[in-house]
Amino acid sequence: MIRRILFATLSVAPIAVALHYLADLPQTVEFVISALALIPLAWLIGEATEHAAEHTGPGIGGFLNATFGNAPELIIALIAVHEGLTEVVRGSLTGSVVSNLLLVLGAALVAGGRGELDRFSSFLSFGLLGFATVMFLIPAIPSWDGNPDRDSLAALSVPVSIVLLVGYLAVTWFSLRRHSARHVASDDEIEAWSFRTALIALALATVATAFVAEILVGSLEVFSEKAGLSEFFVAAVIVAIVGNAAEHGGAVVVAFRGKIALAGEIALSSAAQVAVFLIPAVALLSWLIEPLALSFRPVEIAALAGAVAFTTAVLFTGHSSRLRGVLLLVAYVVVVVAFLLTGDR
Numbered sequence: 001m002i003r004r005i006l007f008a009t010l011s012v013a014p015i016a017v018a019l020h021y022l023a024d025l026p027q028t029v030e031f032v033i034s035a036l037a038l039i040p041l042a043w044l045i046g047e048a049t050e051h052a053a054e055h056t057g058p059g060i061g062g063f064l065n066a067t068f069g070n071a072p073e074l075i076i077a078l079i080a081v082h083e084g085l086t087e088v089v090r091g092s093l094t095g096s097v098v099s100n101l102l103l104v105l106g107a108a109l110v111a112g113g114r115g116e117l118d119r120f121s122s123f124l125s126f127g128l129l130g131f132a133t134v135m136f137l138i139p140a141i142p143s144w145d146g147n148p149d150r151d152s153l154a155a156l157s158v159p160v161s162i163v164l165l166v167g168y169l170a171v172t173w174f175s176l177r178r179h180s181a182r183h184v185a186s187d188d189e190i191e192a193w194s195f196r197t198a199l200i201a202l203a204l205a206t207v208a209t210a211f212v213a214e215i216l217v218g219s220l221e222v223f224s225e226k227a228g229l230s231e232f233f234v235a236a237v238i239v240a241i242v243g244n245a246a247e248h249g250g251a252v253v254v255a256f257r258g259k260i261a262l263a264g265e266i267a268l269s270s271a272a273q274v275a276v277f278l279i280p281a282v283a284l285l286s287w288l289i290e291p292l293a294l295s296f297r298p299v300e301i302a303a304l305a306g307a308v309a310f311t312t313a314v315l316f317t318g319h320s321s322r323l324r325g326v327l328l329l330v331a332y333v334v335v336v337v338a339f340l341l342t343g344d345r
Contacts, residue, residue: 099237137301233343
């Protein structure tokens, strides 16, 4: 039923693009429509990568998931870089990590209830997230005094990004070897699309995402002004949630079916992937457009560090429960309030 609804709502994307070019809609309306259009597109990208992985095996499947699974967030970030909205870029990326850790995982635990998590895999993700947070301090601390977008900080972000990407590749290789049997075998047999169909779906969804994301970013400033919200808050909360739509829905549905370990892996792996793959990738690719400094604000670093520490403490035993899920959701509300109160830099 949910799949049918998502397939039907894919029509929102071409409607959003057509209205943008053919109708003179208020930008606040364009922002809402484009945000809604990104949700089924994010789902389609995740669905297509799953079917493609059925033909390629876990190694290339993992690469496809890393490449296309975060496509909406990557495209949004690069378009925002092109528009000079550096605070929006950084806010959407840190907001993505925090929402995966607290909102997605919390909602999954509430939906799934009691169960066992893969403790080793969970702490591997926590380790990556902690390492990334410490590395982000290198360009972030100098940015707290002076221009956060100065060239020296953008240059300083390059070696930090390279180290994070190398760490991501090493840990991904190790993790795929450890979990290869688990990822190939699934309790839910799916009738895989042909490899060609999966690649065509990926290509079409990615192109559509690029058009819709351009509309979203172009209307973000006006939307935030009309809504009385800072651009940082809109990026760190609303855009981050929309960009993570595939992980949000997927983790909750899987948890509801009783697969707590898989749901936890989806949320934690996605958070770690954004921190050690997507953020450094955006920082390096931005040099093709306009160099981006990883000049995260104190509130962003505090939110990252706090979310990692709190989630680690809540899940230290490797057991899940609805109470633990509620605690994570409450922590996310605290972060959202902090983002709301701090406003723009």
